[in-house]
Amino acid sequence: MPHSVLIGFAVLVICHTSQAGYTKFPDGFTFGVATAAHQIEGAWNVSGKSENVWDRLSHTRPEMIADGTNGDIACDSYNRYREDVEELAYMGVDFYRFSFSWARILPSGRVDFVNPDGIRYYHDLLDALAEKNIEPLVTLFHWDLPQTLQDLGGWANPKMVDYFRDYADLCFKEFGGKIKSWIAFNEPYEICEDAYGDEKKAPAIDSHGVGNYLCSDTLLKAHAEAYHLYNETYRPTQNGRIMISINSIWYEPSDTNNAEQVTLAEVANQFKFGWFAHPIFTEEGGYPSVMVENVAQQSAAEGLPKSRLEQFDQYWIDRIKGTSDFLGINHYTTHLITGARCGP
Numbered sequence: 001m002p003h004s005v006l007i008g009f010a011v012l013v014i015c016h017t018s019q020a021g022y023t024k025f026p027d028g029f030t031f032g033v034a035t036a037a038h039q040i041e042g043a044w045n046v047s048g049k050s051e052n053v054w055d056r057l058s059h060t061r062p063e064m065i066a067d068g069t070n071g072d073i074a075c076d077s078y079n080r081y082r083e084d085v086e087e088l089a090y091m092g093v094d095f096y097r098f099s100f101s102w103a104r105i106l107p108s109g110r111v112d113f114v115n116p117d118g119i120r121y122y123h124d125l126l127d128a129l130a131e132k133n134i135e136p137l138v139t140l141f142h143w144d145l146p147q148t149l150q151d152l153g154g155w156a157n158p159k160m161v162d163y164f165r166d167y168a169d170l171c172f173k174e175f176g177g178k179i180k181s182w183i184a185f186n187e188p189y190e191i192c193e194d195a196y197g198d199e200k201k202a203p204a205i206d207s208h209g210v211g212n213y214l215c216s217d218t219l220l221k222a223h224a225e226a227y228h229l230y231n232e233t234y235r236p237t238q239n240g241r242i243m244i245s246i247n248s249i250w251y252e253p254s255d256t257n258n259a260e261q262v263t264l265a266e267v268a269n270q271f272k273f274g275w276f277a278h279p280i281f282t283e284e285g286g287y288p289s290v291m292v293e294n295v296a297q298q299s300a301a302e303g304l305p306k307s308r309l310e311q312f313d314q315y316w317i318d319r320i321k322g323t324s325d326f327l328g329i330n331h332y333t334t335h336l337i338t339g340a341r342c343g344p
């Protein structure tokens, strides 16, 4: 079992300088690479898999994607996973992070019918990794919601808490003997902001300031339910861990003596990172207060009777708090704040 896991592709946090002046990684530091199901599997309409929101978007609105590409074939990893695992072994990675395609395992999105080919595929992949001693790190949800569930509102539908829990339950039961590290959600900000609050990502709902907050309400509850299910029912026998992977563009003041910039950087970090990290990783729980106040003020200024950001009640604040064994961070870019105004 590795001592620390680095998630994401970007930059390193821990290194130290050796006597010779070289920097090196601490002993036990592990390296891996990562993919997402829709990014690599292809085989979008065969072996029982149903359509997901990215299939729908890329087929019906190809202009939304710069070069019109879709995931119909992608890297064809559904058919060529053995070669992919060979490549991983050749690279010498310690772990491989990949995601399950919900629509491949449960074509309706619900547990009414389990697709045997989907189950077989992931067992085969996990077995191939085990043969090469590569540890799997599995993401349950990496953006590719079954279209059937999107038709019912997707992450804006509170019922999704149950659907996600049921899907997670099936995955823990079926695959938990082979997986010690789970990530329930990858990059919730991208899911809620870009796909519900905007139209940058599928399903491109573009409900700015409303859909994004409905999504985070449901997603954080679904995350907590999956965590508690694992913690109580599966961890005692499977001995694994379960976490969330949060992405953040990070903001720094360009002038650390400029109080306004320092404040703006903090507000921006709370809106991006704190939105999902604060409810899970702080003692206080719930959304960051600066976010709650800011959206409430903005909503009042718009003449709305209540804030667009619905807060969790005490039950959910407590239920969500502490529901991650590790924090996964995906980091891509840091911005320097020079004084621009940001708002919800």
Ligand SMILES: *[C@@H]1O[C@H](CO)[C@@H](O)[C@H](O)[C@H]1NC(C)=O
Pocket: 045, 072
């Ligand atoms: C699956 O999709 C491909 C396009 O990627 C299409 O050519 C083929 O007819 C579809 N197959 C089925 C069974 O619908």
Ligand SMILES: *[C@@H]1O[C@H](CO)[C@@H](O)[C@H](O)[C@H]1NC(C)=O
Pocket: 228, 231, 232, 321, 322, 323, 324
């Ligand atoms: C996980 O389960 C353990 C053992 O029952 C319990 O002590 C702990 O509080 C649970 N974690 C959370 C976040 O509920």
